[in-house]
Amino acid sequence: MSEMIRITLPDGSAREVASGTTAAEIAAAIGPGLAKAALAARVDGEVRDLARPIERDAELALITARDEADALELVRHDYAHVLAEAVQNLFPGTQITFGPATDDGFYYDFAPKDRPFTEEDLPAIEEEMRRIIAKDEALVREVWTRDQLIAHFRAHGETFKAEWAGELPGDEELTVYRSGDWLDMCRGPHLASTGKLDPQAFKLTRVSGAYWRGDQKNAMLSRIYGTGWLNKKQLAEHLTRLEEAAKRDHRKLGQEMDLFHLQQEAHGSIFWHPKGYLIWRQLEAYMRRRLDAGGYEEVKTPQIMDARQWEQSGHWGKYRENMFVIPDEVPNTEDDGPVVSNDADWMALKPMNCPAHVLIFRQGIKSYRDLPLRMAEFGCCHRNEPHGALHGLMRVRQFTQDDAHIFCRQDQLVEEVALFCDLLDRVYKDLGFDKYAIKLALRPEKRFGTDEMWDWSEQSLRDAVAATGRNTAEFGWEELPGEGAFYAPKLEFHLTDAIGRTWQVGTIQTDTVLPERLDASYVGADGERHRPIMLHRAILGSFERFIGILIEHYAGKFPLWLAPVQAVVATIVSDADGYAQDVITALAKAGIRAEVDLRNEKINYKVREHSLAKVPYLLVVGKREAEERTVALRPLGADARQEVLPLDEVIARLTGEAVPPDLRS
Missing domain, CATH: 3.10.20.30 (Beta-grasp domain)
Structure with a gap:
């Protein structure tokens, strides 16, 4: 029994x-x-x-299916397996490698026998995937030994899988999943059968190259991407979001609106044009006013510091591969390279501002009465991101953080984090984001500090969010095991944009490690030296990325206070040119950023051109408007209604709308 x-x-x-x-x-x-x-x-x-x-x-x-996050990961994993089986059915001799689920789908890397795959191959592969799904074959888990795996893959010409299997622990339980005669090495889990998948809920999206194990020294593979969902309605909604996202792509709009450009001579750095930099300046001025009101003191620190400083802070050992380092001796053209004796001979462009802020804190004796000390910097940083990871404004090598560090006592920490949460909430709402989620990233496996320190730091962040009432489902409260920084747990703030995408932007981290490593201290009420708590915090994250998010959130149609050009005065006939200049002068005097269009073009052409440039208001003037001192006010938008109004009334409307949200009464 x-x-x-x-x-x-x-x-x-x-x-x-x-x-x-x-x-x-x-x-x-x-x-x-x-x-x-x-x-x-x-x-x-x-x-x-x-x-x-x-x-x-x-x-x-x-x-x-109600457990959507778990269910989606399962079906996407299964779609990847079905993709691999379909490819091997259609293209015998193709080797399989890896195929994980992703945030919105899946991919699989293949080593084709004859030629790389192209997007022309995708319809046939999709059809074969649907055939496999329709067969409703059971997905059966089997436990094999490492030697069995190696022998099987070698016998079937799967050299990549055999190589990977050879590196697995010999005493570990190793599994394969079989559907009919086809199998793949996989940890699982999987659905019960291929028929559990919806054949109308996936789509193969593109093909790219990928190196075996991500190393450019290895063989080039063909990677096939797909998106997979629980049902065809979810797929349709996702494809609609992708279509809308393509229209909002900040790189496309940045070119149409003449905001910025990128080029080969400065990979990962942005060439800001006057209109784009005007958005930057407006955003920076707004943030500076918010920080001033929040009790922050602004500083400016060096771009380059000695390697010994980065070594002491811990970044040299954990972050060096992402840093731009500079030898202190220029290489001789007759030699192989610079002569350096040790790390102390090197300098590095700063990848972050925190060590420099500790050095400012250490200048002079600090008392417990001086705390909290809130130190802010719009600090330009450099990180050596991989070339393939660079993406417009969203992933760059040179960026400016809206960075700040708060030095406080332990008894002040919960209040300081709560104040930061309130400040961040105001900023996001002012910038048009009403919804965001808060997540607590907990200790990673490799970290500095004691377990007691991590226990206290993590609980302090929990208590601070609870004090603001934001540890609720409404704010998407969630804890993320293992995702904290190597020196501190952190709160992450994930914005939801106009089309439902999420962006991780703001963060605040509780750090007791860096003050210890860099010997920061203050004199307590007892006359003894104590270590301050250091809170690393940002609201926008970086100006570059946040402006990219703003462009896509608003689809280029910025609120008037952020728009680089707030109005264009366009003439219908040349007889109105003089009046148009008068209108421009009046707008400038009222503080409105305006341009004039006197070209000998039809007004419909001018309307289309300035609409493409996302100018919020077009002020159309002709002979009649000049005589009556009026303008035809046309707001941006296909369904916008044109109004003929006195010039003074138009200026009053625009100046009221152009006031930044923090300055409105």
């Missing part, structure tokens, strides 16, 4: 079942509806296949 085990369900009820019972069997015992809906199981927190036996007492939760 089989041993009986106790299975505890999410509602607290328990069932006694025989050891070796599967989650699928338990679902069927509960009811046929649940058995049909179940996709996988969470056993003591671990996601498993429904068909995997449960051998001991356990807590069991059945995963259905």
Whole structure:
């Protein structure tokens, strides 16, 4: 007779079942509806296949489509496997490598036998994937030894898989998943069968090159990307978002609006044009006013510091590969390179501002009465990002942070974090973002500091968010194990934009490590030296990336206070040229950023051109307007209604709308 085990369900009820019972069997015992809906199981927190036996007492939760995050990861993993099987069916001799799920889909890397894959191959592969799904073949988990894996893959000409299998631990449980005669090495879990996938809920999107194991010294592979969802409605919504995102692409709009450009001579750095830099200046001025009101003191620190400083801070050992380093001796053209004796002979462009801020804090004796000290800097930083990772304004090598560091006592920490959360909330709402999520990134495996320090730091951040009432589902509160920085846990703030995408921008981190490493201290009420707590915080993250987000959020149609050109005065006939100049003069006197268009072009042409440039207001003037001292005011937008108004009334409307949100009464 089989041993009986106790299975505890999410509602607290328990069932006694025989050891070796599967989650699928338990679902069927509960009811046929649940058995049909179940996709996988969470056993003591671990996601498993429904068909995997449960051998001991356990807590069991059945995963259905309602558990969207888990369900999506499962189906995307399965779509990747079906993709690999389809490719090998259609292109015999193709080798498989890896195929993970991604945030919105999946990909798989292949080594084709004859030629790289192209996007022309995708329709046939999609059709073969649908055929495999329709076969509804069971996805069966099997445990193999390392030697079995190596022998199998070598026998089938899968040299990449054999290489990877050879590096796996010999004493580890290794698994493959089989569907019919096809199999792949995989940890799982998977759905019960290919038929659990919706054949109308995926789409292959593109093909690119990728190096084996991400190393350019290795073979070039063909990577096929796809997007996968639980049903065709979700897929349609996603494709609509992609279409809308393409229209809002900040690189496309940046060119159309003449904001910035990028070029080969400065990979990862931005050439800001006057209109783009005007947006920057408006944003910077706004942030400076908010910081001044929040009790911050602004500083400016050097771009280059000695390697010994970075070594002492801990960045040299953990971050050096991402830093731009400079030898203190210029290489001789007859030699192989610069002569350096040790790390102390090197300088580095700063990748972050924090060590320099500690050095300012250390100037002079600080008392407990001086704290909190809030030190802000719009600091230009450099990070040697991989060339392939660079992406417009979103991922660059030179960037400016809206950075600040708060030095405080332990008893001040919760209040300071709460004040920061309130400040960040005001800024995001002023900039047009009403929705954001707060996530607590907890200690990583490799870290500085003691467990006691991490316990205290993490709990302090929890308490601070709770004090503001934002540790709720409304704010998407979530804890992320292992995702903190090497020196501190952190709160992350994820904005939701106009088309539902999320962007991680703001952050605040509780750091007790850097003040210790750089010997920062203050004199306490007891007359003894104490270490301050150092809060690393940013709201925008970087100006470059945040402006890119703003461009896409507003689709280039900025609120008037941020728009680089707020109005264009366009003439219908040349007889109105003199009056148009009078209008421009009046607008400039009122502080409105305006341009005049006197070209001998039809007014419809001018309207289209300035609409493409996303100018908020077009002020059209002809002979009649000149005689009556009026303008035809045309707001940006296809459905905008034109109004003929007195010039003074138009100026009053525009000046009221152009006031930055923090200056409005």
